[in-house]
Amino acid sequence: xxxxxxxxxxxxxSSTDEVASQAAxxxxxxxxxxxxxxxxxxxxxxxxxxxxxxxxTVDTGEIVGLQGPSGSGKSTILHAVSGLLVPTSGRVExxxxxxxxxxxxxxxxxxxxxxxxxxxxFHLLPSLSARANVALPLVQAGIPKPARRKRASExxxxxxxxxxxxxxxxxxxxxxxxxxxxxxxxxSDPDVLVADEPTGELDTETGRSVLELLTTVGRNRAVxxxxxxxxxxxxxxxxxxxxxxxxxxDGRSGRSNTPSS
Amino acid sequence: MSASGFYVRxxxxxxxxxAMLRRSPGRTTLSVVAVALAVLSVTLLSGxxxxxxxxxxxxxxxxxxxxxxxxxxxxxxxxxxQNPIVGTHEVAATVAxxxxxxxxxxxAMHDIYIGAEPDDLERRPSVGxxxxxxxFEFEAxxxxxxxxxxxxxxxxxxxxxxxxxLDPAIATSLDVDVGDTVYVGAxxxxxxxxxxxxxxxxxxxxxxxxxxxxxxxNDQQALAGTTGTDRATFITATLADDADPDTVEAELxxxxxxxxxxxxDDQVSAFLEERPLVIASGVTLVALAVLGGVVLTTNLxxxxxxxxxxxxxxxxxxxxxxxxLAATLGVQGVIIGLLGGLVxxxxxxxxxxxxxxxxxxVIGFDSILRTPPxxxxxxxxxxxxxxxxxxxxxxxxxxxxxxxxxxxHG
Numbered sequence: 207x208x209x210x211x212x213x214x215x216x217x218x219x220s221s222t223d224e225v226a227s228q229a230a231x232x233x234x235x236x237x238x239x240x241x242x243x244x245x246x247x248x249x250x251x252x253x254x255x256x257x258x259x260x261x262x263t264v265d266t267g268e269i270v271g272l273q274g275p276s277g278s279g280k281s282t283i284l285h286a287v288s289g290l291l292v293p294t295s296g297r298v299e300x301x302x303x304x305x306x307x308x309x310x311x312x313x314x315x316x317x318x319x320x321x322x323x324x325x326x327x328f329h330l331l332p333s334l335s336a337r338a339n340v341a342l343p344l345v346q347a348g349i350p351k352p353a354r355r356k357r358a359s360e361x362x363x364x365x366x367x368x369x370x371x372x373x374x375x376x377x378x379x380x381x382x383x384x385x386x387x388x389x390x391x392x393x394s395d396p397d398v399l400v401a402d403e404p405t406g407e408l409d410t411e412t413g414r415s416v417l418e419l420l421t422t423v424g425r426n427r428a429v430x431x432x433x434x435x436x437x438x439x440x441x442x443x444x445x446x447x448x449x450x451x452x453x454x455x456d457g458r459s460g461r462s463n464t465p466s467s
Numbered sequence: 468m469s470a471s472g473f474y475v476r477x478x479x480x481x482x483x484x485x486a487m488l489r490r491s492p493g494r495t496t497l498s499v500v501a502v503a504l505a506v507l508s509v510t511l512l513s514g515x516x517x518x519x520x521x522x523x524x525x526x527x528x529x530x531x532x533x534x535x536x537x538x539x540x541x542x543x544x545x546x547x548x549q550n551p552i553v554g555t556h557e558v559a560a561t562v563a564x565x566x567x568x569x570x571x572x573x574x575a576m577h578d579i580y581i582g583a584e585p586d587d588l589e590r591r592p593s594v595g596x597x598x599x600x601x602x603f604e605f606e607a608x609x610x611x612x613x614x615x616x617x618x619x620x621x622x623x624x625x626x627x628x629x630x631x632x633l634d635p636a637i638a639t640s641l642d643v644d645v646g647d648t649v650y651v652g653a654x655x656x657x658x659x660x661x662x663x664x665x666x667x668x669x670x671x672x673x674x675x676x677x678x679x680x681x682x683x684x685n686d687q688q689a690l691a692g693t694t695g696t697d698r699a700t701f702i703t704a705t706l707a708d709d710a711d712p713d714t715v716e717a718e719l720x721x722x723x724x725x726x727x728x729x730x731x732d733d734q735v736s737a738f739l740e741e742r743p744l745v746i747a748s749g750v751t752l753v754a755l756a757v758l759g760g761v762v763l764t765t766n767l768x769x770x771x772x773x774x775x776x777x778x779x780x781x782x783x784x785x786x787x788x789x790x791x792l793a794a795t796l797g798v799q800g801v802i803i804g805l806l807g808g809l810v811x812x813x814x815x816x817x818x819x820x821x822x823x824x825x826x827x828x829v830i831g832f833d834s835i836l837r838t839p840p841x842x843x844x845x846x847x848x849x850x851x852x853x854x855x856x857x858x859x860x861x862x863x864x865x866x867x868x869x870x871x872x873x874x875x876h877g
Contacts, residue, residue, distance in 0.1 A: 288784065290784055311788070314783075314786055314788055315786070317784070317785075317786045318785070318786025318787075319786070321786075323781075323784050323785060325781060325784075327777070329777060329778055329780075329781030329782075330778075331483070331486075331487075331778055331782075332490060332778075333483075333486040333487045333489065333490030333491075334483065334486055338482075338483075338486070342483075342782065342785065342787065343785050343786055343787070345475075345476060345479040345480075345483075345787070345791070346476070346786055346787050346788060346791055347472075348471065348472025348473070348475045348476055349475065350471075350475050351475070351478065351479070354479075390785070391785075394786070
């Protein structure tokens with residue numbers, strides 16, 4: 207089933223072939239501060255430095271884990287890579303495109319086309335079936351309903367949920383919901399997959415199967431996984447350690463796949 | 468954006484909106500009820516306004532009088548001290564001389580004192596007219612005709628016909644029937660005259676808003692002491708079938724510049740113009756009803772947007788545009804508006820029937836609420852407006868909530 211996705215991906219990546227052998231994601235001296243300005247431009251709100259001069263590269267086919275305590279900047283990196291935020295300074299490149307030079311609309315389009323996101327809490331629409339949730343990202347692209355349904359059904363089948371297509375999220379287990387979320391993240395056949403604590407809400411057994419799925423579908427993509435969980439980080443090719451918004455170990459100096467708990 | 472892409476997105480947005488509404492039936496029902504109540508308020512209050520005006524117009528039309536002549540804007544609650552026309556019979560004769568005028572009839576208003584016993588009198592408004600007509604629809608007995616009396620007897624200083632038509636409620640209050648005698652006077656202390664009850668009818672009561680008696684104009688003037696000046700409130704004129712009321716009105720206005728000459732339609736308009744407080748009250752009630760519906764519904768939907776902010780933020784993160792997210796919630800507002808509008812319109816005739824039945828039994832007014840198609844259109848228009856406002860507000864809220872701050876930070 208999973209191989210079907212990979213096959214499908216192989217036939218539909220013409221737009222990104224030119225960057226396939228390059229770094230899919232590149233952060234250069236990225237600093238980001240939250241706050242610093244209160245309402246109406248006042249300076250009452252204290253600023254918090256979430257990232258400080260972070261430089262990081264993720265190649266296509268590489269699975270990179272981000273580890274560090276809460277507030278260390280893991281999610282901020284994921285948001286920056288996804289174009290959900292523009293850092294205060296520095297440069298974020300997605301497939302050789304400098305996101306900081308792009309408008310919000312352009313970043314949204316790039317994200318929709320090239321980035322798949324998996325959340326810790328799934329964030330599925332409770333009123334829509336699993337298939338409709340998976341098909342959601344395709345709505346924006348204006349893909350007709352029959353094609354959306356077909357694509358969503360194939361993706362659900364590939365994550366082992368062929369018999370759950372019409373179920374509402376509330377009728378699914380935690381593991382099944384995360385599989386639906388992964389299928390949704392793959393809907394646009396993205397080049398980059400980011401996952402924020404993908405097993406955080408799952409038991410060990412279920413988390414393991416989700417990780418297996420994530421590593422399989424991420425094989426031909428650049429994957430960033432933020433997690434506290436050592437078992438999750440163990441499946442990555444490289445673990446980047448963060449503290450107070452700084453990278454303290456980029457995982458290239460012999461420490462990859464040996465995360466500290 | 469291609470047309471097909473837009474259509475695909477629109478269909479998807481509508482589908483998602485319907486799914487979200489179906490997912491929360493309690494909240495959806497509350498919102499629909501809120502809009503329906505706002506619509507119902509508008510249709511009922513508008514229906515009341517239309518009904519009041521229509522009753523006035525019907526009354527004027529039923530009186531078969533095309534032209535109304537008076538000295539001041541009409542005040543139906545005025546006492547006899549405000550009969551502005553002097554030399555009524557002479558003016559009426561002059562008006563009747565116009566080629567297009569078929570007949571004229573003066574009407575005077577004056578409060579008199581009446582009782583079943585001469586020492587137990589109560590004040591009641593009276594209408595003085597030369598003769599009653601078929602539109603009185605007498606509950607008992609009949610009317611009077613003193614036209615010839617006036618012509619033959621001239622201006623008598625005392626009542627001569629001494630006949631009276633009572634409102635049925637007054638007859639009940641006095642415990643008198645047709646053929647009985649009632650005592651009538653110009654003050655509470657003295658009842659100088661004995662009138663015979665010739666009939667009971669609420670014809671004038673329904674226009675004046677209080678229980679009224681009807682007596683011959685000549686007798687009323689004698690009671691009021693205005694026989695010499697020959698005062699009246701109105702002189703009405705019935706026109707020939709092919710006459711143009713506006714033309715006749717203009718010609719009579721030229722001939723009698725000291726008086727206000729109006730067509731029936733103008734008379735209703737003048738009546739309403741003299742009552743800005745009534746109109747302002749009606750408009751305020753409608754506005755408050757609309758505002759209440761809008762506030763209630765938008766509050767509900769703002770709450771919905773707040774509850775869904777995590778999902779909205781996630782969808783935004785997945786690449787859905789703010790516009791699409793706003794449309795997803797906005798369409799819910801439009802659907803709520805449409806459903807609430809339909810429910811409100813369906814309930815309107817039921818409520819109107821109930822309220823009309825109630826008004827008939829309590830105050831004796833039949834069909835006081837009337838709902839022509841324009842009233843329904845106004846109600847449905849309101850529903851669309853409410854839906855649109857809700858759509859705009861919730862769409863705005865959706866855009867506001869679709870931020871990464873609502874996703875988890877690490």
